[in-house]
Amino acid sequence: MNENMKKARDIITSYQGKPLRIMEVCGTHTHEIFRLGLRKLLPEQVDLISGPGCPVCVTAIGFIDEACWLALEKKCIICTFGDLIRVPGTKMSLAGARAKGAEVKPVYSPLDSLAIAEENPDRQVVFLAVGFETTTPSACITVKKAKQKGLTNFSILTANKTMPNAYQALVGSADAFLYPGHVNAITGNAVCQKLCNEQGVSGVVAGFTAGELLTALATTIRLLEKGEPFFRNCYPRVVKDEGNLSAQKLMQEVMQPCDSEWRGLGVIHDSGMKLRSEFADFDARIKHDMPNIVGKPNPACRCGEVLQGKCKPSDCKVFGKGCTPLHPIGACMVSDEGACSAYYQYTEHE
C-alpha cells in the first residue's frame, strides 16, 4: 500500500472525535464500500448511512403499475434495465406480468430498444426510462434517434430524476454527503458548491475504486474535524467543474423539468424530467392514452425511511425474513445498488 493510502487509512481508523453521519448518496457507493471491506475500517463514531441515489429504489410503485398496464392492457413490448423487472408494483412486478404473457426484455442501453422496435414493426415498444442525470442523456439520444428514423412504434415511459432538489430535501440528514461521481460528471459541481456556500452543506464527490473511496472518506473525516463547511471534488479524473456541457444541452433540448414522486421522499417539485412537447409522439403516457395510475406501497416495507437514512435495512421487521433478494418486498432489496440488498449480501443476519 502506498504512503498516501496508508495516510488515508490512518485518518479513518484513528478518528476519535464526535459522532459523524456520512451519507452515501449513491447506491453503488454503498455496495462498493461494503464489497471492498471499507466499512470495517470505520471507528464506532463514524456512521455511514444510505441515501436515495439508487434509481431503481426511488422509482415510485405507480411507475411499475404503469409499465404493467402497458405490457398487459396495451400488449407493448417493454424494454428495461434488468433491475426493474423484479421490483414489486401494487399487484405485481414486471416479472409477474411476464408470467401472465407480457413481453419484457432486459436491455443494457435504451439504444438497444430501438433495434427491437425496428425488428418488430407491428408491435409497440416502450423503454422504461429511469435514472438520474447519468442515465438521462442515453434516453435523450435514443428519442432523438427514433425521431430521425421516423419510428412510429417506439416510445419511452419517463421517471427520470434529477438530484439538486433531492439534496435540498435531505439537508440536515447527515454531516456530509458522498456525492455520486457519475452524476457530477454530467452536471458539474456548481450545485454542490452552492449548497456548501449558501447553506453550509458539506460533501465530497467520490469515485469508485478502493483508493478513491478511501481518499473520499479520509478527506470527509479530516475536513469535518476542522468544523468548516466544505466541498471537495475527490474524483477529478472524471468529474470536471463544468460537467459535460453537451449532455446538459441535450437534456435541455429533449426534456424539461417536472414534479416527480420519489419512493420514501414523496413528490419533490421539479425533481423529474419529462419529454418536451416536440417529442410528445415518443411519450408513452400520451401515445397510449394512459389513465391516472396511483400505486399503493406495501405497508411492511420501510424503503422510504431507508432511502432517507432514517433507519437501517436491518431495522425493518421483514428484512432477511419475509424480504430477501429472491423474494423482495421492496425495491431496495431488488436492485444491486439497493441498501437492503447490500446489507443482505454483506452483513450477518438470521
Added chain:
Amino acid sequence: MCVGLSARVVRVEDGTALIDASGAQREVSAGVLEDLEPGDFVMVHAGVAIAKITDSDENETDDLMENLS
C-alpha cells in the same frame, strides 16, 4: 444500472465509438463527447460515453492526499 464502465476508445465514427473494456468490445454512443480519439479512456453508462478519464486513480488520489493537511 449506475455502475460505470471504464474503457479505451478503439475507433470513432459518425457519433459512435468502438470501445474496449478489458478485452470486451462494443459500440457505444459518442454523442455527448466531442473530440474523442482512439486511445482515449472514457466512462460509459447505459451505452453512452459520458466523460473522458483524464488520469489514473493512483495519480489522482496521490494529489488529493498530498494536499490534505
